Amino acid sequence: MTKLSWLQHRRIKKTFKKIAGRDQLIDFSEWKKVLNNKYDLLSRSSFDLIDTDNSGYVDEAEFLAFGETLYADNPAETLGLLFDIYDVNKDGKIDKDELRQVLKTALSEQSIRLEEHTVDDLTEVLLQHIKPNQKTINRENFINASLNFPSIEQHLNNFSEDWMAAGQRIKSTRYAAASIMKRLKRIIYDNWSTYIWGIGYLTLNVILFKHAMQLYASQGAPLAVQIARGGGACLNLNSAVILLPMCRALVSSIQATIVGNLLPLKNPIYIHKMIGYLIALFTLVHVIAHLTNYQLTQMPIINEVFYTRIGITGVIATVTLAIIIGASIYLKSLNHQMFSIVHATFAIYLIAILYHSHIFWVWLTLPAILLLFDSLIRIFCKTKKLKITKLTGLANEVTLVTLKKSKWLDFKPGDFLWLCIPEISEYQWHPFTISAAPESKRFNIHIKNSGDWTGHLNNISRKKHPKNKTWAAKIDGPYHSPSSHIEKSKIAVLISAGIGVTPFVSVMHSLLLQKDTPKQHKTLYFHWINRSHKSYNWFSDMLRKAENGHTKINLYLHLTSLNNDLTNLALQMAFHAYRQKKGVDPITGLKVNTSAGRPNWDQNFRDIVDRHPREKVDIFYCGPKKLGHDVKKMSRKYGFTFRNKKF
Numbered sequence: 001m002t003k004l005s006w007l008q009h010r011r012i013k014k015t016f017k018k019i020a021g022r023d024q025l026i027d028f029s030e031w032k033k034v035l036n037n038k039y040d041l042l043s044r045s046s047f048d049l050i051d052t053d054n055s056g057y058v059d060e061a062e063f064l065a066f067g068e069t070l071y072a073d074n075p076a077e078t079l080g081l082l083f084d085i086y087d088v089n090k091d092g093k094i095d096k097d098e099l100r101q102v103l104k105t106a107l108s109e110q111s112i113r114l115e116e117h118t119v120d121d122l123t124e125v126l127l128q129h130i131k132p133n134q135k136t137i138n139r140e141n142f143i144n145a146s147l148n149f150p151s152i153e154q155h156l157n158n159f160s161e162d163w164m165a166a167g168q169r170i171k172s173t174r175y176a177a178a179s180i181m182k183r184l185k186r187i188i189y190d191n192w193s194t195y196i197w198g199i200g201y202l203t204l205n206v207i208l209f210k211h212a213m214q215l216y217a218s219q220g221a222p223l224a225v226q227i228a229r230g231g232g233a234c235l236n237l238n239s240a241v242i243l244l245p246m247c248r249a250l251v252s253s254i255q256a257t258i259v260g261n262l263l264p265l266k267n268p269i270y271i272h273k274m275i276g277y278l279i280a281l282f283t284l285v286h287v288i289a290h291l292t293n294y295q296l297t298q299m300p301i302i303n304e305v306f307y308t309r310i311g312i313t314g315v316i317a318t319v320t321l322a323i324i325i326g327a328s329i330y331l332k333s334l335n336h337q338m339f340s341i342v343h344a345t346f347a348i349y350l351i352a353i354l355y356h357s358h359i360f361w362v363w364l365t366l367p368a369i370l371l372l373f374d375s376l377i378r379i380f381c382k383t384k385k386l387k388i389t390k391l392t393g394l395a396n397e398v399t400l401v402t403l404k405k406s407k408w409l410d411f412k413p414g415d416f417l418w419l420c421i422p423e424i425s426e427y428q429w430h431p432f433t434i435s436a437a438p439e440s441k442r443f444n445i446h447i448k449n450s451g452d453w454t455g456h457l458n459n460i461s462r463k464k465h466p467k468n469k470t471w472a473a474k475i476d477g478p479y480h481s482p483s484s485h486i487e488k489s490k491i492a493v494l495i496s497a498g499i500g501v502t503p504f505v506s507v508m509h510s511l512l513l514q515k516d517t518p519k520q521h522k523t524l525y526f527h528w529i530n531r532s533h534k535s536y537n538w539f540s541d542m543l544r545k546a547e548n549g550h551t552k553i554n555l556y557l558h559l560t561s562l563n564n565d566l567t568n569l570a571l572q573m574a575f576h577a578y579r580q581k582k583g584v585d586p587i588t589g590l591k592v593n594t595s596a597g598r599p600n601w602d603q604n605f606r607d608i609v610d611r612h613p614r615e616k617v618d619i620f621y622c623g624p625k626k627l628g629h630d631v632k633k634m635s636r637k638y639g640f641t642f643r644n645k646k647f
Contacts, residue, residue, distance in 0.1 A: 009064070013064070045087075075153060076147065092139065094138075094142070096123060102570055103119060107571065110571070121586070122578055205237065209234050210230070212233035232357060235279065236360050245271045252479040252480040310356060320349040324342060383475070386404055387403065388472070393461040396448075398446055398499065398538060399449070403473060411478035413487065414433065416432060420473065423471055430453060430454075433481070433645075434478060446502050491608070492617075494524060496528050504620070526553060529623070530557075530560065547592055557588060557593070560598060575587070601630065605638045605640065617641070
């Protein structure tokens with residue numbers, strides 16, 4: 001047995017106390033809970049091994065003895081414990097039926113369902129991998145085969161961290177970052193337009209505020225009135241400019257041009273929100289300053305606020321703005337239709353401001369004309385009626401919407417559109433990425449069930465319909481997106497999670513169909529992270545073509561539900577043996593390996609730098625915010641360009 005260090009001894013005692021509770025004894029239910037296992041087989045087998053006196057409880061001494069094996073300097077000791085756990089009937093050997101039972105339990109623990117014949121194949125290839133031409137394996141056979149398994153020490157260390165939460169956290173190798181100058185240069189290059197326009201716009205607000213204060217100071221107005229007028233001047237500006245990011249067609253057209261690089265148009269929704277925050281801030285300043293002035297001058301507040309044109313229009317504008325802000329915070333994720341209706345009341349806000357401020361029309365005229373022009377473009381050029389020829393319910397509550405493709409429908413890989421299906425809601429429009437290539441004969445959209453509207457659509461897709469049943473649909477688009485820049489990148493890393501894969505599927509499918517064109521001369525690294533292995537079936541045909549095609553597409557599939565802990569190490573070994581024997585991954589049927597858990601971005605990006613030391617690398621991401629933050633942070637470390645797909 002390995003002698004525990006003081007730190008290891010302390011950590012295992014601390015973990016024991018946390019699991020055992022007040023009675024300082026661990027029963028089977030507590031043990032199973034800490035293992036986070038759904039089934040008894042491996043939990044019971046491991047518990048019985050540690051409970052050496054067969055009392056039905058694990059005391060501190062037994063847990064410490066287990067810890068000595070857990071922290072063994074020689075991996076063979078820990079692997080011997082693993083063999084004993086998998087040897088369910090405790091006869092000193094594992095036969096084919098016993099091994100199959102262990103593998104099937106491990107699959108169930110990882111929420112993976114494979115065909116019975118695949119489980120049989122996994123069992124057979126693992127048995128032959130460990131001990132060829134034998135029907136059983138013993139402890140020595142298992143240990144020797146496991147020691148040759150790739151990254152065995154990391155798997156055993158993961159047991160300490162993930163399975164028992166008692167060991168030291170594994171520290172990933174820290175690679176040298178790009179030089180400070182390279183990182184700084186990349187950040188400035190990627191965001192210079194945002195910084196310059198942002199600083200310029202804030203400066204303009206400050207100038208307007210100061211000018212208005214000086215103007216009213218020269219007229220003898222008190223300080224409170226000067227501040228109120230300063231806030232009012234900035235409100236005039238921001239209440240008009242906030243319309244510009246919503247000129248969807250115009251913004252999309254500009255994004256695809258050289259001019260788009262000179263303007264901060266990467267994320268119009270973000271600009272819209274920032275201006276909204278400024279409107280809220282200056283409204284607060286304007287209202288408080290006026291109320292302060294009323295109080296200082298002892299003017300009747302009720303009369304000034306509710307019985308004058310200036311007062312009542314100010315109240316209407318303020319209340320409307322408060323409702324819109326509240327809807328933006330609380331309704332958008334709960335009720336999109338109500339959010340859209342409430343947001344449309346901004347028209348009331350604008351009318352109120354027009355009556356409240358005698359010069360607001362000067363600020364509003366140009367943005368209003370542009371918005372009107374944009375609306376006409378969208379109505380007569382972008383908005384089209386199409387037929388949905390098929391609705392298909394896919395795994396993990398995803399709906400495949402197949403629309404009838406027309407020759408006049410022009411789009412680029414990664415573009416998105418707004419979709420309305422009157423049968424579900426006459427007024428709701430939702431943005432979705434087109435998941436088909438422009439060169440393809442089909443026109444598809446993959447939609448994840450994430451709310452009432454998408455849930456209704458998914459429900460319809462799973463009902464039986466007549467063979468030639470069609471549904472009416474209206475689309476507004478297509479529109480440009482950050483993913484459209486992929487075609488300009490020589491080295492592109494596409495990182496997606498779940499349904500966020502759709503823009504990149506469109507890009508890769510387009511490349512596959514263009515494999516004989518000059519656009520082929522680029523390298524793509526495609527990472528797709530999923531919680532469920534069934535999600536890979538959404539685009540299995542395309543992935544198969546990608547790994548068999550002539551394009552430089554490097555596929556990396558990651559399954560977060562697949563943990564590299566000790567309870568499923570036999571499963572990992574079986575997958576490895578299956579790939580060596582069959583040449584494909586047993587989960588997806590693809591040649592590419594399905595990795596367990598999230599990737600190590602530090603290591604992945606370091607490998608890309610080593611392969612392309614002097615080339616510009618562009619990272620394209622579509623998925624959850626938290627994961628995006630991690631990817632962006634690592635992109636900055638290596639001086640890569642980072643683009644986030646947002647609507």
